[in-house]
Amino acid sequence: MPKILSEAAVAQYHDQGFFFPVPALTGDEAAACRAELEAYERNTGGPIASNLRHKVHLLFTWANDLVHHPRILDAAEDILGPDILCWTSTFFIKEARDPGFVSWHQDATYWGLDPDDVLTVWVALSDAPIESGSMKVIPGSHKWPQVEHRDTYHEHNLLSRGQEIAVEVNEDEGVFMPLRAGEASLHHVKLAHGSAPNTTDDRRIGLAIRYIPPNVRQLKVRDSAMLVRGTDPFGHYDMEPEPQSDLDPAALAAHQDAVARQLGALYQGTDKTEFRA
Numbered sequence: 001m002p003k004i005l006s007e008a009a010v011a012q013y014h015d016q017g018f019f020f021p022v023p024a025l026t027g028d029e030a031a032a033c034r035a036e037l038e039a040y041e042r043n044t045g046g047p048i049a050s051n052l053r054h055k056v057h058l059l060f061t062w063a064n065d066l067v068h069h070p071r072i073l074d075a076a077e078d079i080l081g082p083d084i085l086c087w088t089s090t091f092f093i094k095e096a097r098d099p100g101f102v103s104w105h106q107d108a109t110y111w112g113l114d115p116d117d118v119l120t121v122w123v124a125l126s127d128a129p130i131e132s133g134s135m136k137v138i139p140g141s142h143k144w145p146q147v148e149h150r151d152t153y154h155e156h157n158l159l160s161r162g163q164e165i166a167v168e169v170n171e172d173e174g175v176f177m178p179l180r181a182g183e184a185s186l187h188h189v190k191l192a193h194g195s196a197p198n199t200t201d202d203r204r205i206g207l208a209i210r211y212i213p214p215n216v217r218q219l220k221v222r223d224s225a226m227l228v229r230g231t232d233p234f235g236h237y238d239m240e241p242e243p244q245s246d247l248d249p250a251a252l253a254a255h256q257d258a259v260a261r262q263l264g265a266l267y268q269g270t271d272k273t274e275f276r277a
């Protein structure tokens with residue numbers, strides 16, 4: 001028996017590569033996370049950016065709580081099984097009337113993870129209606145082979161390389177995944193997806209949490225991850241520590257080490273040494 005998803009939802013994920021909405025957080029929990037993020041942004045004078053957008057659960061206790069949230073992990077367990085590592089967590093924020101967009105892509109393209117049992121739980125910390133540039137997916141595309149991508153490094157593209165699928169994607173096949181604050185969507189690492197700019201007057205804030213079972217290998221670098229449920233009998237990753245307080249020296253050091261490894265994987269073959277925007 002699945003823990004939080006229906007059997008039909010689990011079947012849809014495996015057949016179509018996505019499922020939504022999952023009732024992950026209460027509205028109050030989502031609002032509390034948003035308030036924490038925005039307090040940090042007020043203190044630092046701008047939106048969270050560059051390397052700090054990634055592996056945020058190593059920096060902030062509230063983000064660490066989020067990647068350990070029982071309902072989120074129950075959804076992950078329904079898809080991946082009882083042993084779960086958190087590989088990364090990344091903010092995808094579109095400001096009000098922001099030209100930022102995400103081109104059509106398969107996440108698996110540069111990540112180096114094998115096999116492709118990699119689940120993203122995309123948690124909405126604000127409402128994310130279609131007009132805010134919600135995610136759009138191509139059902140069943142997780143069964144495509146890895147498609148060739150070209151790097152654009154486009155100014156307003158939120159992806160690490162501005163990568164986009166090098167062949168035409170039929171927009172008419174796309175399915176939007178609008179969410180309300182606190183809801184989550186699930187998608188497979190090879191599912192083709194993208195999103196448009198935010199045309200609303202509020203920020204659209206999502207945290208994409210990437211989970212793997214511990215048998216999944218990182219082929220590009222010696223990587224690190226955090227065990228968040230069950231056990232890891234494989235040892236393919238160095239274990240990351242949970243932050244004891246927000247942005248404390250140990251958390252910052254652990255984050256720097258972990259992000260350096262991730263940069264080594266995602267930007268392999270380029271001269272990039274930090275995440276864009």
Ligand code: NI
Pocket residue numbers: 105106107193
């Ligand atoms: Ni993606």
